[in-house]
Amino acid sequence: xxxxxxxxxxxxVAAGGIAVLKPALSWSPDFLxxxxxxxxxxxxxxxxxxxxxxxxxxxxxxxxxxxxxxxKIIGNDKDPHCNGRFCPRGTxxxxxxxxxxxxxxxxxxxxxxxxxxxxxxxxxxxxxxxIADNMKDIADKYGPESMALLYHASxxxxxxxxxxxxxxxxxxxxxYAQCLGPREAGFVATYGMGVSSPEPTDIKNTxxxxxxxxxxxxxxxxxxxxxxxxxxxxxxxxxxxxxxxSTIASKSKFWLPIKPATDxxxxxxxxxxxxxxxxxxxxxxxxxxxxxxELKAHVKxxxxxxxxxxxxxxxxxxxxxxxxMAKASPAVIVHPGRxxxxxxxxxxxxxxxxxxxxxxxxxxKKGGWYFAEKKSVPHFxxxxxxxxxxxxxxxxxxxxxxxGTGISNDLIKASLPENKxxxxxxxxxxxxxxxxTTIPDVETTKRAIENLDFIxxxxxxxxxxxxxxxxxxxxxxxxxxxDDIRSSxxxxxxxxxxxxxxxxxxxxxxxxxxxxxxxxxxGLGDYFAYDSVEEELDWKFKQMGxxxxxMQKIGVKQFDKETDLYLADGEExxxxxxxxxxxxxxxxxxxxxxxxxxxxxxxxxxxSGFYRLIYGRAPMHTxxxxxxxxxxxxxxxxxxxxxxxxxxxxxxxxxxxEIWLKNQDGKISTFPIKVRITERIRHDSxxxxxxxxxxxxxxxxxxxxxxxxxxxxxxxxxxxIMGGTGMRENFVTFLLENPHLEENKIENKEAxx
Amino acid sequence: xxxxxxxxxxxxxxCSDCVVACQTENNVxxxxxxxxxxxxxxxxxxxxxxxxxxxxxxQCDNTPCVRTCPTGASHVIEGGIVKVTPEECIGxxxxxxxxxxxxxxxxxxxxxxxxxxxxxxxxxxxxxxCVAVCPTKxxxxxDLDDPNSDVSKLLRDRKWKVLAPEAGTxxxxxxxx
Numbered sequence: 018x019x020x021x022x023x024x025x026x027x028x029x030v031a032a033g034g035i036a037v038l039k040p041a042l043s044w045s046p047d048f049l050x051x052x053x054x055x056x057x058x059x060x061x062x063x064x065x066x067x068x069x070x071x072x073x074x075x076x077x078x079x080x081x082x083x084x085x086x087x088x089k090i091i092g093n094d095k096d097p098h099c100n101g102r103f104c105p106r107g108t109x110x111x112x113x114x115x116x117x118x119x120x121x122x123x124x125x126x127x128x129x130x131x132x133x134x135x136x137x138x139x140x141x142x143x144x145x146x147x148i149a150d151n152m153k154d155i156a157d158k159y160g161p162e163s164m165a166l167l168y169h170a171s172x173x174x175x176x177x178x179x180x181x182x183x184x185x186x187x188x189x190x191x192x193y194a195q196c197l198g199p200r201e202a203g204f205v206a207t208y209g210m211g212v213s214s215p216e217p218t219d220i221k222n223t224x225x226x227x228x229x230x231x232x233x234x235x236x237x238x239x240x241x242x243x244x245x246x247x248x249x250x251x252x253x254x255x256x257x258x259x260x261x262x263s264t265i266a267s268k269s270k271f272w273l274p275i276k277p278a279t280d281x282x283x284x285x286x287x288x289x290x291x292x293x294x295x296x297x298x299x300x301x302x303x304x305x306x307x308x309x310x311e312l313k314a315h316v317k318x319x320x321x322x323x324x325x326x327x328x329x330x331x332x333x334x335x336x337x338x339x340x341x342m343a344k345a346s347p348a349v350i351v352h353p354g355r356x357x358x359x360x361x362x363x364x365x366x367x368x369x370x371x372x373x374x375x376x377x378x379x380x381x382k383k384g385g386w387y388f389a390e391k392k393s394v395p396h397f398x399x400x401x402x403x404x405x406x407x408x409x410x411x412x413x414x415x416x417x418x419x420x421g422t423g424i425s426n427d428l429i430k431a432s433l434p435e436n437k438x439x440x441x442x443x444x445x446x447x448x449x450x451x452x453x454t455t456i457p458d459v460e461t462t463k464r465a466i467e468n469l470d471f472i473x474x475x476x477x478x479x480x481x482x483x484x485x486x487x488x489x490x491x492x493x494x495x496x497x498x499x500d501d502i503r504s505s506x507x508x509x510x511x512x513x514x515x516x517x518x519x520x521x522x523x524x525x526x527x528x529x530x531x532x533x534x535x536x537x538x539x540g541l542g543d544y545f546a547y548d549s550v551e552e553e554l555d556w557k558f559k560q561m562g563x564x565x566x567x568m569q570k571i572g573v574k575q576f577d578k579e580t581d582l583y584l585a586d587g588e589e590x591x592x593x594x595x596x597x598x599x600x601x602x603x604x605x606x607x608x609x610x611x612x613x614x615x616x617x618x619x620x621x622x623x624x625s626g627f628y629r630l631i632y633g634r635a636p637m638h639t640x641x642x643x644x645x646x647x648x649x650x651x652x653x654x655x656x657x658x659x660x661x662x663x664x665x666x667x668x669x670x671x672x673x674x675e676i677w678l679k680n681q682d683g684k685i686s687t688f689p690i691k692v693r694i695t696e697r698i699r700h701d702s703x704x705x706x707x708x709x710x711x712x713x714x715x716x717x718x719x720x721x722x723x724x725x726x727x728x729x730x731x732x733x734x735x736x737x738i739m740g741g742t743g744m745r746e747n748f749v750t751f752l753l754e755n756p757h758l759e760e761n762k763i764e765n766k767e768a769x770x
Numbered sequence: 771x772x773x774x775x776x777x778x779x780x781x782x783x784x785c786s787d788c789v790v791a792c793q794t795e796n797n798v799x800x801x802x803x804x805x806x807x808x809x810x811x812x813x814x815x816x817x818x819x820x821x822x823x824x825x826x827x828x829q830c831d832n833t834p835c836v837r838t839c840p841t842g843a844s845h846v847i848e849g850g851i852v853k854v855t856p857e858e859c860i861g862x863x864x865x866x867x868x869x870x871x872x873x874x875x876x877x878x879x880x881x882x883x884x885x886x887x888x889x890x891x892x893x894x895x896x897x898x899x900c901v902a903v904c905p906t907k908x909x910x911x912x913d914l915d916d917p918n919s920d921v922s923k924l925l926r927d928r929k930w931k932v933l934a935p936e937a938g939t940x941x942x943x944x945x946x947x
Contacts, residue, residue, distance in 0.1 A: 091902075
């Protein structure tokens, strides 16, 4: 009999390039079968929340079915992050709650007589006491500064408060040095302010959107994707620069299939065209910018013909795309991107983007960049924090003078045994971030952990990092807890509430409660001088002119904007730089010993038989966070490696064939990955979705599915300005036989010698 | 009353939100789906074209699935929506064979299941779950008999195509190009 799956195969063969994304027949949980009658939303109970599946944090409502169980989550119409429409991850957030692989009980590491390590279930009392005792020991031995907090989850804000009350400011989020840090530093150097999140790009009104390696639509940053879809409907021009034919490239007026690692050459050449063909916004530059003449002299030789030799992009396309931007000016956005840690010169690349926007007169203008506003959230009354003797700045700022926040990889390095200086980090609390896949060069992280006196990990799921914990605390999911108020910058200042829609499953607990309980045990109870988080939130809401009761009904509250969205024509404006102007020539970078204007640096290209490893996102997954979510793995349960058909032919590999990867440093992937043969990738590169190939066996749907890009990233190019970890200078080759089988291991060794 | 859907291939990013929203709305067991994403690429690097489509039952006028159903479980309701009555379905699979769109699947409870255009929501004046959730608003649902409905307007103003027109099924899901 003809089955559905056979049909898919047939259609794929018949039409050549068709890929059908249908769920794989895998697993069918009971919870979705219980309700035969679909839910009547108008009668159902609902609780406000904001999503924790990604950092965009869209606000919505969690709906319960007639048995009082969580059924679905729907966006809140009043929320500018989502405008009432959740993305697939937000819609599939229910799977996070129902995932039976979740961490269920507090556990501690126990070493048996024969030296084997194992986790043993303990009481909350014992877990919290142990953490407090270890924090006391570290404070006594080295000072409280030697404890660090590495976090990403929303509940991190309560742990941050705990750490500062305890006496440490060694706090870092990987989202800075492993992601958006360079663009923040680049914009600070140019405009005196960072971009922050959500990006205040006025896509809603733009006529031209320029994307540098930014795969919007595959990255499902909700409000951003929505505005881009509207822009497509309005026939706005989109210019996409990407070595891969991304989803958005397929919808762009210009797709510039760039040779990887040469983006800065293209950007400088665009600057050249705008200046030397006098297409820039003269009035704007004259009024707001500093260092134009220096910039003009600097880019004199960066012609499109020069850029062609670096980028492989036809000079005519470089010129035409520059004209397209100039035509739309000032309603044009050269987007700063988000994951910008690529080649180590990333702050300078983002500087070039910032400069382009200034030349186009788009910053502070309709259809370009708007001035976002954010409501400040008051702090619940608590004593002043103690003043630490040293902070992350004493470690990081000596080397990376442009760093804006704590650098996760620097705090990790401060925990290495070879760290002989006075600033040692001896204990970590890790909240909701799997450092083993987030921080490149995993061997360094492992050595740092080996050298710690103590590590506590808070998470909802078993992840690789949880395996390294001394004490492991199970956090309940965002659908079962309160968190701090979400206040984010937008066209209209707004706040959102997250409240539980269900009781925590098993013995999991909310992060705020853990932080408060640890504080009590450290004698820091005054810093958490409320009985319940409801009391704390209600106090804060009341200072902001609302209440917990009101927020429980509406979920999102909008406030009046106090400042203008755009600059009026010719309006005076002070930029927070040394000159008070937009610095095309950065005095601050110059004073710190860096290039005041971006320079093109040649980066390494792959050796023969190797391909540049490019990684990215799929719309239904967030990092490695979702790879065990039953609903989302149902949409995509493994990554594949994208290989150009010409390359596939050279290797003789076929579609769906499993191969292993080996990088330039000899690192071999733990798991194989299936080949996807597609024209959508350049011949010198391969592409894979980040977050797969997890080695944690507690993940019944995530373990060993696909391969890990992080594992292949052993060559890290550190940004000299802000300390970010450039991860795109890694190259892989293919192993067609399983390198982990004994006989193949021997062959490999022989081949190498 | 004739319900129809338009799907704007220019705006769709293939995120699969329609799939997961349908699953949680209609209690579709995981591993199965009533709607899905198709990606079609043509050309060679760097001269490429790509189309993304969110596909589902086409709610045809000329319904091979209903015609082949031996028990009458597959039937057409008001507005042209094709439905299956689970209690009457014997799971013979004739309709699955007959459908040129691969829109039907065997539900693990022993009957054939498919997209219903969320008739339970439409009855209450709501739109379908996939249309309600789509972040790019590439999906539009409405009544073709009403010349002022969004679907009617889109079909007047935009170029469109249907899938497998050669099958003669007169499908009512239209793909805007």
